[in-house]
Amino acid sequence: MERDKIKGIIEAELFSSGRPITLKEIEMNLEIEREQLQEIILEMQEEYKSESRGIEIVKINDGYTLSSKLEYREFIYPIIDKRVKPNLSRSST
Numbered sequence: 001m002e003r004d005k006i007k008g009i010i011e012a013e014l015f016s017s018g019r020p021i022t023l024k025e026i027e028m029n030l031e032i033e034r035e036q037l038q039e040i041i042l043e044m045q046e047e048y049k050s051e052s053r054g055i056e057i058v059k060i061n062d063g064y065t066l067s068s069k070l071e072y073r074e075f076i077y078p079i080i081d082k083r084v085k086p087n088l089s090r091s092s093t
Contacts, residue, residue: 007044011066020063057060 009030013021027037041057041064048056068076073085 001031001042004039006032009086010041010044014064017065020060020065025063031054056070069079 010026013026013029023034023037023041027034030037045057054069054072055066056069057064
């Protein structure tokens with residue numbers, strides 16, 4: 001499988017999962033060697049750093065996830081604060 005396609009699959013998995021994904025999960029799904037996978041993820045991390053992208057690949061414990069870059073937090077928080085908040089009944093307040 002070509003490298004760009006592997007990167008696209010990894011990106012889609014990280015975006016869609018909503019949780020950190022381990023190298024083992026990605027490795028088994030793509031059926032590639034761990035060394036190659038680590039190399040590709042490092043390459044992707046560098047690509048996200050060098051481009052003006054709003055997201056980055058972050059390592060959390062033994063997994064990876066997509067996250068908004070901290071430098072954009074002032075633009076993200078106003079949007080997040082406008083999300084629908086649950087209505088509490090009178091007995092809950």
